[in-house]
Amino acid sequence: MTGSGLILIDKPDGMTSHDVVARVRRAAGTRKVGHAGTLDPMATGLLIVGVNSSTRLLTFIVGADKEYLATIRLGAASTTDDAEGELLEAASPAALAAITAEDIAAGISRLTGEIEQVPSSVSAIKVDGKRAYARVRAGETVELKPRAVTVSEFELLGTRRSETAIDLDVRVVCSSGTYIRSLARDLGAGLGGGSGLGGPGVGEGLHGPGVGGHLTALRRTRVGAFSVHDAHDLATLDAQAALIPAVDAASRLFERLDLTEQQAIDLTHGRRIHIADREGPGGEPVAAVAPSGALVGLIEFRGKEARTLVNFPTEEAVAPTDGTA
Template sequence: MSDGGVLLIDKPVGPTSHDVVQKVRRKLGTRRVGHAGTLDPPASGLLVLCADDATRLLEYLVASTKGYTGEVVFGLATDTDDATGKVIASASASQLTDERVQSAVSALTGVIEQVVPVYSAVHIDGKRAYDLARKGETVDMPSREVHIHEFEVGAIQVEGEVARATFSVTCSKGTYIRALCRDLGEQLGIPAHMASLRRVAVGLANLSAAVSLEDFLASERPEQFFVSPESLLSEYPFISASTAMLERLSNGQRIPLRELAKPTPDLAVKETVMVTDEGRLALVAEVEELRGTLVLQPKKVFWKRG
């Protein structure tokens, strides 16, 4: 890939993900910047951005798993399920125990049904749910199946009638962590909400490799923070191709798998494949079946001769 790249930005609390994209666009002097998964303004942490040619990889970087840390508060529920909302229910959490919390956590681990928060961007009859909520309209929110791979809650800290605990979650994309905190309270019979949230992982991208937004914007060489897309796409099969094959693929021609250099991984129909040229991503292809033969069909071409 010759132009652009992937950025791992540590978003601070406050700006929207779109705000961050706009700042990065101005800094890099390009309109072609997009993100692989939004973060709400009250949340901080890892935001994966793609610039220029790399924006064509966004659909492959929207990872199936994401990791978060944060804090949950027991004893108070809010209309937004986080600390930005109005308190709508309260009850004493002074008698809450770690044992009860761990039992509730177990019930919310694995594949679960999650009701989408009222204050969310989900469309209800053509309108955003948060717009309807702000008007005071009551709507039936949809539920979705999500996978909570890991859910850990730390020791309870009681402060009068409320209790706090830190947590860490690894989950499928589309999971609302504030809804998970809300549901944890419901499991315990105590109102609860998410007090803070920090995203620490998106697929293979980790917060430890990210640059703060402040440092990125202050840099005289912002391109130094680009990371190779190859390092974040290793969950896909990688194969190398000769210049002659890349020439054919870049022209839209299909290549039979049997023509590839050996060894190659076992590939299945509809499988997405990353094709490299001397270790650099040259194109994205998909395996198809053509008259009984498995072939590579080019989908996204980055390779240029010379």
């Protein structure tokens, strides 16, 4: 059976994140598999999967910043803010032709930084205990509240024009909880027919001002410290070979503390440890590693004392890949 660790998957188009988890369960020979951060079926790219006790790491990965490559089509909004939905009224060729490169740059600028964003009504956000997309499919009208997100980079990589659409290839680096579909919607709403951006009209309706916009392609290229360049093809997955051992994964995510034998024993038994030369504030998890190279757990410092946040069972330990033992 596969040990404990993370597997980076390059999710193909057309599969749900749940489909990926099911495939990894079969490949790894365990039911204890989860993922960090859902990708829509139309999206491709990095999906981080936790195996066995390393599912405990996923909580800390979900909140990491993310990078995407996407294509935004200006010229029509859709019922889902992406290409899988029903297209709404199309903009006229004249309206599209009137949009300049400077207009697009200004629209992107207004959606960069700390912004208030209304998530798509077909998102996985829960409304009174039920997913928003499930309520929409049941015929309900769902209105989600704006929430603060950070778009640290919104870069235009290329522009392709036709009479009926303007396709924008973009790169986005953003905080957890940012919807790229919503950026596409709001960019289209703010071009060619009204401000639409940053004002009360944002997200009020799919028939908002402007020429309309929706997402036609999305690829997640990075989550925190992990890149899609290191991800594996699901069709040829060797779960054991692809596994990033828990100690290596945690050491990439957090500061690493190498323990003495006694410190490892104390933490394993739920006791606090004291580090005399520890300096600086606590608050961030620290990966605590035994002399054997196994991940004992994640700990949190308060001054010079540390307590366990998450323990890892020693029987699932996999030898680290950096040659330590």
